[in-house]
Amino acid sequence: MERRVKNSTPKKRRYEIGQCSDVGLVRSSNEDSLLSLNLEHDNPSDMGISLYAIADGLGGYEGGETASKLALNVLADNLSKFIISTTSQKDSNNQESILKALSAGVRAANDEVVSQSRSYGNNMATTLVAALVIDNCAYIANVGDSRAYCLDGQKIRQITADHSLVANLVSAGEISPEEVYTHPQRNVITRWLGSYLNIEVDVFNEILKPNNSLILCSDGLWEMVRNNQIQKIVREQSTAQGACEQLVEMAKKNGGIDNISIIVVKATG
Numbered sequence: 001m002e003r004r005v006k007n008s009t010p011k012k013r014r015y016e017i018g019q020c021s022d023v024g025l026v027r028s029s030n031e032d033s034l035l036s037l038n039l040e041h042d043n044p045s046d047m048g049i050s051l052y053a054i055a056d057g058l059g060g061y062e063g064g065e066t067a068s069k070l071a072l073n074v075l076a077d078n079l080s081k082f083i084i085s086t087t088s089q090k091d092s093n094n095q096e097s098i099l100k101a102l103s104a105g106v107r108a109a110n111d112e113v114v115s116q117s118r119s120y121g122n123n124m125a126t127t128l129v130a131a132l133v134i135d136n137c138a139y140i141a142n143v144g145d146s147r148a149y150c151l152d153g154q155k156i157r158q159i160t161a162d163h164s165l166v167a168n169l170v171s172a173g174e175i176s177p178e179e180v181y182t183h184p185q186r187n188v189i190t191r192w193l194g195s196y197l198n199i200e201v202d203v204f205n206e207i208l209k210p211n212n213s214l215i216l217c218s219d220g221l222w223e224m225v226r227n228n229q230i231q232k233i234v235r236e237q238s239t240a241q242g243a244c245e246q247l248v249e250m251a252k253k254n255g256g257i258d259n260i261s262i263i264v265v266k267a268t269g
Helices: 063-087 093-118 165-171 177-181 227-234 241-252
Strands: 017-022 034-038 048-058 128-134 138-143 147-153 155-156 200-206 213-217 260-267
Touching: 017 034, 017 048, 017 147, 017 241, 034 063, 034 260, 048 063, 048 213, 063 093, 063 128, 063 177, 093 128, 093 200, 128 147, 128 213, 138 147, 147 227, 155 213, 165 177, 213 227, 213 241, 227 241, 241 260
Parallel strands: none
Antiparallel strands: 017 260, 034 048, 048 128, 128 138, 138 200, 147 155, 147 213, 213 260
16 A cells, blocks of 8 residues: 655645536446535634545446445445544644545445445446545545546646556556557456455545645546646636536547546635
8 A cells, every 4th residue: 555644734725626427428327426525614713624536336337336326425424423523623633544544434435345246246346536635635545547636737647556457567667658548458457446355545645735736537537638638628727617527528529438527626725
């Protein structure tokens, strides 16, 4: 499990949120699910907390769509008490406990998908990428090849690492990053929710500066729209929602062979 912790005191930050999920041009149903949970407080001293997640289901309606919805429901339920407890300033610096709680929430989601899959015998599965945003800090978890990016001015950086065969081949120097998009086994993932209990979860944390954007997406976006195009659209669109809608249209223009899901979180100040 890769863990990056940057010691910093969270500061209050305002965000603009956009989200879209589209079936694309080839699939008959949308197996992706989105989660956007925001806690607003009247007391200005309270910390702002939001949870965003995308799950990309695998296995058709009876497997993938059910798995992605189930995973996000369990994640939200599992983190709800922890989210409420972190609204007090005394909890704001405990970054290790936040990452631990986020990882535990993803593992709980995985264990429930495994349990349901075994009960119904339908091999349901899903990827998952999630971001718990507490003021100016984003705590991120992923399993599978749904991604999180950070957009900082003219630069876009992939935060998460894909759990996939082609990502392993790139790391080993056997193929180039550009070959990921055309490799015959580009859809083979090596880790997902629903495979076995107590799955390993990668966690990260990022400081979100003013005018930074956090982007979560399923592979239906990044396989169709290259990183530099994602960066350009998010930077040039005046709103987070407009950026999401334009990204969906670009993914469809470039083929739209999979479901397309995006959440854009723009730090406005």
